[in-house]
Amino acid sequence: xxxxxxxxxxxxxxxxxxxxxxxxxxxxxxxxxxxxxxxxxxxxxxxxxxxxxxxxxxxxxxxxxxxxxxxxxxxxxxxxxxxxxxxxxxxxxxxxxxxxxxxxxxxxxxxxxxxxxxxxxxxxxxxxxxxxxxxxxxxxxxxxxxxxxxxxxxxxxxxxxxxxxxxxxxxxxxxxxxxxxxxxxxxxxxxxxxxxxxxxxxxxxxxxxxxxxxxxxxxxxxxxxxxxxxxxxxxxxxxxxxxxxxxxxxxxxxxxxxxxxxxxxxxxxxxxxxxxxxxxxxxxxxxxxxxxxxxxxxxxxxxxxxxxxxxxxxxxxxxxxxxxxxxxxxxxxxxxxxxxxxxxxxxxxxxxxxxxxxxxxxxxxxxxxxxxxxxxxxxxxxxxxxxxxxxxxxxxxxxxxxxxxxxxxxxxxxxxxxxxxxxxxxxxxxxxxxxxxxxxxxxxxxxxxxxxxxxxxxxxxxxxxxxxxxxxxxxxxxxxxxxxxxxxxxxxxxxxxxxxxxxxxxxxxxxxxxxxxxxxxxxxxxxxxxxxxxxxxxxxxxxxxxxxxxxxxxxxxxxxxxxxxxxxxxxx
Ligand code: ARG
Numbered sequence: 001x002x003x004x005x006x007x008x009x010x011x012x013x014x015x016x017x018x019x020x021x022x023x024x025x026x027x028x029x030x031x032x033x034x035x036x037x038x039x040x041x042x043x044x045x046x047x048x049x050x051x052x053x054x055x056x057x058x059x060x061x062x063x064x065x066x067x068x069x070x071x072x073x074x075x076x077x078x079x080x081x082x083x084x085x086x087x088x089x090x091x092x093x094x095x096x097x098x099x100x101x102x103x104x105x106x107x108x109x110x111x112x113x114x115x116x117x118x119x120x121x122x123x124x125x126x127x128x129x130x131x132x133x134x135x136x137x138x139x140x141x142x143x144x145x146x147x148x149x150x151x152x153x154x155x156x157x158x159x160x161x162x163x164x165x166x167x168x169x170x171x172x173x174x175x176x177x178x179x180x181x182x183x184x185x186x187x188x189x190x191x192x193x194x195x196x197x198x199x200x201x202x203x204x205x206x207x208x209x210x211x212x213x214x215x216x217x218x219x220x221x222x223x224x225x226x227x228x229x230x231x232x233x234x235x236x237x238x239x240x241x242x243x244x245x246x247x248x249x250x251x252x253x254x255x256x257x258x259x260x261x262x263x264x265x266x267x268x269x270x271x272x273x274x275x276x277x278x279x280x281x282x283x284x285x286x287x288x289x290x291x292x293x294x295x296x297x298x299x300x301x302x303x304x305x306x307x308x309x310x311x312x313x314x315x316x317x318x319x320x321x322x323x324x325x326x327x328x329x330x331x332x333x334x335x336x337x338x339x340x341x342x343x344x345x346x347x348x349x350x351x352x353x354x355x356x357x358x359x360x361x362x363x364x365x366x367x368x369x370x371x372x373x374x375x376x377x378x379x380x381x382x383x384x385x386x387x388x389x390x391x392x393x394x395x396x397x398x399x400x401x402x403x404x405x406x407x408x409x410x411x412x413x414x415x416x417x418x419x420x421x422x423x424x425x426x427x428x429x430x431x432x433x434x435x436x437x438x439x440x441x442x443x444x445x446x447x448x449x450x451x452x453x454x455x456x457x458x459x460x461x462x463x464x465x466x467x468x469x470x471x472x473x474x475x476x477x478x479x480x481x482x483x484x485x486x487x488x489x490x491x492x493x494x495x496x497x498x499x500x501x502x503x504x505x506x507x508x509x510x511x512x513x514x515x516x517x518x519x520x521x522x523x524x525x526x527x528x529x530x531x532x533x534x535x536x537x538x539x540x541x542x543x544x545x546x547x548x549x550x551x552x553x554x555x556x557x558x559x560x561x562x563x564x565x566x567x568x569x570x571x572x
Contacts, residue, residue, distance in 0.1 A: 036073070037084060107500065116141060123231055133337075133437070134336060137366065139245075188234055257312075267321070271350075287301075369440035372441065372442045427448040470554075476544050480544030482545050492522070526553045
């Protein structure tokens with residue numbers, strides 16, 4: 001149980017004892033140190049409902065409140081806030097619990113099977129910056145959910161099917177005949193561009209491409225072979241980006257659109273049987289009352305076109321059913337651009353209505369905003385093209401290398417490269433993960449690579465500073481009791497004890513920035529503690545207690561950054 005849950009429970013019991021069992025306790029970490037460590041703010045609303053004086057009610061709640069061994073001071077403030085000061089004894093016990101456990105005391109939740117769809121690029125083109133956010137956010141969520149004890153199944157729902165593949169396959173045949181295919185495939189972006197030019201300029205080529213689409217869908221072995229070749233090259237490219245980014249995605253996680261192709265006729269039949277389909281101008285659609293235009297006409301969710309073709313929606317219905325039936329997901333998460341919100345709302349509503357996703361399966365669209373350039377417009381190259389992800393990542397490493405080299409010129413080339421990779425990739429990831437995912441954010445090299453402020457380099461550097469203390473510490477007692485006396489010690493320790501609270505919040509709402517803000521707070525509190533409370537110059541039990549607090553800090557930073565997919569370094 002997290003501290004917040006523990007205190008909430010106790011306050012809730014006290015509210016029940018004074019006749020307000022249904023009033024929410026509203027417990028949260030205190031907003032300022034003078035308000036203690038936690039605040040319970042539920043009394044005012046309860047008093048209003050009961051028509052009694054809030055301060056008097058607060059007093060009754062405090063009298064009934066059992067926080068023995070948890071708090072040593074409970075005060076009423078303002079109109080009826082309850083401020084709770086955790087006791088040194090409780091903090092010491094929490095510290096022991098965290099430090100004695102390789103999981104930092106974070107309790108495993110009742111395990112669920114979480115199926116998470118992320119990255120999911122279209123394979124026709126090379127991965128570009130538009131795929132960065134889904135990949136990074138999704139990867140962090142898988143790490144946090146696994147850490148909390150869940151079984152996480154990754155699904156890389158790549159776009160590997162559809163009309164574009166006819167065009168690409170036709171171009172593959174053409175270049176193959178010319179003996180240049182292997183060479184051409186080196187640059188998928190170019191490959192796509194050239195195929196498109198051929199498609200637009202040559203009627204024959206375009207007809208060939210259309211024919212290939214039909215053959216592909218009909219399962220023609222030769223065309224399938226070519227298609228597979230293209231997909232394999234494209235997936236290899238994706239995997240190299242994942243590896244460079246240090247993501248947990250592997251080729252085994254790929255479950256592309258094509259995998260559902262054979263199931264699509266059945267998807268439509270089953271929707272028909274469930275009575276949710278209507279014909280509209282020859283197309284088969286689901287109309288849902290909750291989605292209407294301004295005139296009250298429901299939007300169609302089209303699952304089969306007039307010509308019999310299936311759509312993105314049909315595939316997603318097949319996928320949702322697979323995730324429920326075959327993967328036994330209790331919770332399905334889709335980390336996809338906010339611009340697809342309507343699609344997911346319709347998908348989820350249709351799946352409920354047709355029984356593809358029973359009511360006890362949680363469905364979530366984890367949406368995110370757009371990555372913008374300095375000009376406030378979607379991120380592009382100087383010439384206005386899409387930025388290839390590989391190039392962006394290489395630039396990040398290069399820039400970090402220049403930074404590391406100027407900061408620490410004596411490092412060997414190999415060390416510089418290793419540190420530059422951790423810092424550069426860390427900076428790109430952290431810049432994304434430290435913003436609330438729903439907002440658009442501006443991509444800026446200078447701010448993300450700065451050693452100051454809420455950045456990866458700042459946190460990575462903070463970690464090396466904590467670690468450097470131990471290199472100078474000599475012998476010390478690793479079993480010493482943590483005894484918080486100074487305010488700076490207490491604030492740091494209380495924050496460290498909130499690690500589980502933060503992870504539970506991230507696992508629940510899927511907002512990774514709560515974790516990054518938390519780690520930034522820890523780094524800041526550590527440096528305040530470091531200035532206010534000498535560690536190595538103090539003596540005996542005080543020195544040991546402070547060293548343990550530093551150890552707790554280091555472990556929390558490295559575990560937390562690890563959950564964000566960011567490497568820590570011993571020195572930099
Ligand atoms: N391939 C899609 C795109 O690039 C994203 C797929 C997201 N996942 C899904 N199940 N629809 O826009």
